[in-house]
Amino acid sequence: MQLPQQLLDSLTGVAGFNKEAFVQIHESGEQVTSVRVNAAKAAKNGSSLTIDHLPLVQSAKIPWSSYGYYLPERPAFIFDPLIHAGAYYVQEASSMFLEQALTQTTDVSQPLRVLDLCAAPGGKSTLLQSLISADSLLVSNEVIKSRAAILEENSIKWGGANVIVTNADPATFARLENFFDVIVIDAPCSGSGLFRREPEAIGEWSEQNVALCYQRQQRILADVFPALKEGGVLIYSTCSYSKEEDEQIADWLMDTFSVQPLQLAVEADWGIVETRSNKHQAFGYRFFPDKVRGEGFFISCFRKQEGGANTIRPPKKSLLQKASKNETAIIQPWLQAGWPVQLWKQKEEIMAFPQHLEKELLTIVDNIYVRRAGTVLGKIAGNDLVPDHALALSTGINPSIVAVSLKKEDAIQYLRKEEVSVSTAHKGWTLVQFEQYNLGWIKVLQNRINNYYPPTWRILKRSANSTNESS
Numbered sequence: 097m098q099l100p101q102q103l104l105d106s107l108t109g110v111a112g113f114n115k116e117a118f119v120q121i122h123e124s125g126e127q128v129t130s131v132r133v134n135a136a137k138a139a140k141n142g143s144s145l146t147i148d149h150l151p152l153v154q155s156a157k158i159p160w161s162s163y164g165y166y167l168p169e170r171p172a173f174i175f176d177p178l179i180h181a182g183a184y185y186v187q188e189a190s191s192m193f194l195e196q197a198l199t200q201t202t203d204v205s206q207p208l209r210v211l212d213l214c215a216a217p218g219g220k221s222t223l224l225q226s227l228i229s230a231d232s233l234l235v236s237n238e239v240i241k242s243r244a245a246i247l248e249e250n251s252i253k254w255g256g257a258n259v260i261v262t263n264a265d266p267a268t269f270a271r272l273e274n275f276f277d278v279i280v281i282d283a284p285c286s287g288s289g290l291f292r293r294e295p296e297a298i299g300e301w302s303e304q305n306v307a308l309c310y311q312r313q314q315r316i317l318a319d320v321f322p323a324l325k326e327g328g329v330l331i332y333s334t335c336s337y338s339k340e341e342d343e344q345i346a347d348w349l350m351d352t353f354s355v356q357p358l359q360l361a362v363e364a365d366w367g368i369v370e371t372r373s374n375k376h377q378a379f380g381y382r383f384f385p386d387k388v389r390g391e392g393f394f395i396s397c398f399r400k401q402e403g404g405a406n407t408i409r410p411p412k413k414s415l416l417q418k419a420s421k422n423e424t425a426i427i428q429p430w431l432q433a434g435w436p437v438q439l440w441k442q443k444e445e446i447m448a449f450p451q452h453l454e455k456e457l458l459t460i461v462d463n464i465y466v467r468r469a470g471t472v473l474g475k476i477a478g479n480d481l482v483p484d485h486a487l488a489l490s491t492g493i494n495p496s497i498v499a500v501s502l503k504k505e506d507a508i509q510y511l512r513k514e515e516v517s518v519s520t521a522h523k524g525w526t527l528v529q530f531e532q533y534n535l536g537w538i539k540v541l542q543n544r545i546n547n548y549y550p551p552t553w554r555i556l557k558r559s560a561n562s563t564n565e566s567s
């Protein structure tokens with residue numbers, strides 16, 4: 097692996113950079129595989145943070161993460177039904193440090209409004225879903241439409257109702273002045289931190305691209321900054337080693353806005369390097385793969401010290417209406433008793449959203465292009481519900497809905513959207529499960545079974561070598 101000489105030269109003098117060790121670890125061929133478990137689903141299934149067929153042992157825990165584990169080798173994730181059930185997410189270990197950045201700067205026991213601005217494919221967003229309380233709001237945004245679809249899929253799989261997936265340019269969020277308590281910007285960057293995992297990216301690296309990324313990062317930050325409330329926390333991260341995209345962005349932020357840099361507590365044996373920016377001494381945290389078991393990563397946190405009150409009011413009229421009493425009565429048996437959600441209707445679809453986030457929901461829908469809000473439950477047809485796939489994957493589904501459990505080969509067949517045979521006396525809508533995790537719906541008719549797995553999500557691969565891995 098030939099690392100760009102200009103990159104190596106540019107890192108001379110950067111705190112924690114050891115050229116020999118850095119080159120050696122890139123040439124070693126070592127690959128680190130890690131996953132993060134969906135605690136909300138694991139708890140619901142009565143288990144602790146374990147997945148029967150993955151070796152998630154205490155000794156393999158990622159030290160800065162409550163839910164992350166290293167795996168001794170890389171399984172063919174795509175052929176594990178539980179990844180499609182949202183039981184876990186394949187995520188790069190360094191990125192999971194976002195947990196420390198959030199929990200050390202913000203009281204996550206309080207209801208929060210959190211924006212993940214550059215969110216696809218959803219690694220940080222699914223982590224944020226696990227960290228914030230059920231009465232907090234997460235807006236997961238992705239500007240590129242095709243990537244927003246993947247973000248939506250991963251968000252649905254994670255199963256929370258308090259998420260709105262948007263597909264908007266960062267500048268649009270300036271409409272929500274002083275609205276968010278936390279904004280996470282996992283910025284598009286030159287990507288040198290992932291060279292070990294994706295050697296093909298080395299050829300695309302250039303100093304010009306670093307300069308372009310630096311400018312784009314400034315634009316994104318300036319566009320979204322008004323949406324952060326006074327006292328709110330900005331979490332900025334990249335997977336680039338370049339100073340321009342890391343410490344220099346921190347200095348630019350402090351030159352441009354009134355923000356206070358925040359220091360994080362890091363255990364010495366984690367191998368994470370604390371850096372200070374040249375001009376303002378802002379704190380940054382660097383992850384070098386020769387020092388941590390993870391890929392290259394940088395993160396820095398700031399508290400906003402300017403801004404007035406949030407004066408945005410939800411609109412008087414909305415595209416959303418509350419579901420009627422009759423519609424609510426039809427849907428109620430499908431939901432877990434006591435799930436504190438309001439049911440909403442848009443066109444034919446009924447969706448669930450946390451009751452006390454009504455104002456937030458209406459405000460976002462009024463101002464930003466929303467791909468999906470809350471958990472879509474389905475459509476009403478006559479006196480019945482036609483359940484949506486998102487309901488099957490939701491943590492709010494009634495646990496006593498009739499389900500059939502499949503063996504692994506049959507579960508894969510189901511996820512390919514092929515014919516499945518099950519023996520059940522029950523007719524009608526039935527959940528399909530693997531190891532107690534819901535995979536989706538089938539409809540059992542008199543003489544056949546219909547497979548309702550979403551066509552665009554189905555497994556197409558016939559052999560291994562594919563992942564959903566994300567940073």
Ligand code: SAM
Nearest residue numbers: 214215216217218219220240282283284566567
């Ligand atoms: N946070 C994601 C995760 O953990 O799975 C990874 C985000 S990736 C590093 C950066 C994202 O920024 C990409 O999804 C990319 O499409 C998006 N992006 C690209 N250009 C952008 C822009 N000008 N404004 C906002 N986002 C942009």
